[in-house]
Amino acid sequence: MRLEQIDAADPRDVLRALRAALGAGPAVGFGSTREQLPAEVPAGTAVVLTTSGSTGVPKAVALSRSALTSSALATSARIGEGAWLLALPPAYVAGVQVLVRSLIAGREPGILSGSFSPASFAAAARLMASSENGVRVPTYTSLVPVQLQRLLDAAASDRDVAAALRSFEAILVGGQSLPDALRERAADAGARIVRTYGSTETCGGCVYDGTPLDGVRVRIVEGEVQITGPVLADGYLGQPDRTAAVFPADPDGTRWYRTGDAGLLDEHGMLRIHGRIDNVIVSGGVNISLDRVEQIVRGIRGLESAVVVPVADPQWGEASVIVAPRGGALRRSEAEQLEHARTAVAAELGAPARPSRLIVVDELAHLPSGKPDREAIRQLVASLH
Structure with missing residues (x-):
């Protein structure tokens, strides 16, 4: 046909x-x-x-x-x-x-x-x-x-x-x-x-x-x-x-x-x-892969080790937050770094995928394997958001 x-x-x-x-x-x-x-x-x-x-x-x-x-x-x-x-x-x-x-x-x-x-x-x-x-x-x-x-x-x-x-x-x-x-x-x-x-x-x-x-x-x-x-x-x-x-x-x-x-x-x-079972949020009715958002964010100088996690959002249903270790993330002001990341993500994935916030921590939680402990990071963000 x-x-x-x-x-x-x-x-x-x-x-x-x-x-x-x-x-x-x-x-x-x-x-x-x-x-x-x-x-x-x-x-x-x-x-x-x-x-x-x-x-x-x-x-x-x-x-x-x-x-x-x-x-x-x-x-x-x-x-x-x-x-x-x-x-x-x-x-x-x-x-x-x-x-x-x-x-x-x-x-x-x-x-x-x-x-x-x-x-x-x-x-x-x-x-x-x-x-x-x-x-x-x-x-x-x-x-x-x-x-x-x-x-x-x-x-x-x-x-x-x-x-x-x-x-x-x-x-x-x-x-x-x-x-x-x-x-x-x-x-x-x-x-x-x-x-x-x-x-x-x-x-x-x-x-x-x-x-x-x-x-x-x-x-x-x-x-x-x-x-x-x-x-x-x-x-x-x-x-x-x-x-x-x-x-x-x-x-x-x-x-x-x-x-x-x-x-x-x-x-x-x-x-x-x-x-979601997988690492995806639905923000304003649009499916957004946090893996793809994180990949773009990590390509920005100062955010190479950042982790992107989901949070509940009263307007859009869900949103994403960048969590980065102190030091690299402060090469610019936090506001400038967040705006840079939002611009980069919007250019690749569209405006709905832009992270809503940047949180800087002294140290990211990690699993014994050396991978970021995403659940611990998510709980931290939820307590602050």
Whole structure:
């Protein structure tokens, strides 16, 4: 099947391409990297999203028409049918799914004009209002936590934004952990929030408020969350070994997706996520490899021995902190050294990957092997942050 790679800058171009891809047209490819995609993809493929994923290494995820459709139908079965507002970048899976849900429902989506702001969100929400046979058409949207926080901050003094938040039948929030305090603020503001969990490999969110969507199953294997169901991606283009490792099959042929997340199923069968098994954070909905951040930081004079560790961040969900031994790190002022590191990391990995802080210590904790004791360093940072 032919693959058409498009520029996702205009959501309307993405919508047109998706409409064709879900029908008889060519598959469409776009995403968060500039990787060159193949001209041909396996039959049944509708969308190929390039993403740095949980490893920080670019990969092309192949999503079939069947998987995308199954996800959209399962969402409507869980939260209801209606009209959707796109307030996310269309090149990421959550944005793609807003458009796919709209196409499956046979409704034109609302599209937020320009960059995201509380004012533009409120204006777009007003335009969504409609009725059929005298009955209001329910509206839905999907956000990441930092967008929700900006809206709640604005709603405290802006009636239009407050009304916009209340107008949606449900607001899906995913991409990173949603702090309980933020969810409570949303509830107090009258916003109906649905916390979602999933990834590009599962066509976006497939667990809502801890409960898998219809047809989706979750299991925990050696502490890792694994998912199966009709929403799974077909795999990674051109990477059969990685596909086999990440999508193992049971003897009966059931395919599972190894998420790389640590979690458990509580006594009520609700999924609880504890964080990443690997050394990756999710900051503002963007997966960031701390190994790659550390590699860049260590290339800076004075930070050759630095260690980069994760911390919780009230705005972005997670952030990274540089911890360096005293001496080398003080060749410049700490503020200058941090700014140098942030600039270098942004140039290589993008602004979301920039470390938030530099902490200078007399001596880094080490394991008997001579390697940095990352857990001890992380605990130190957590106590100071």
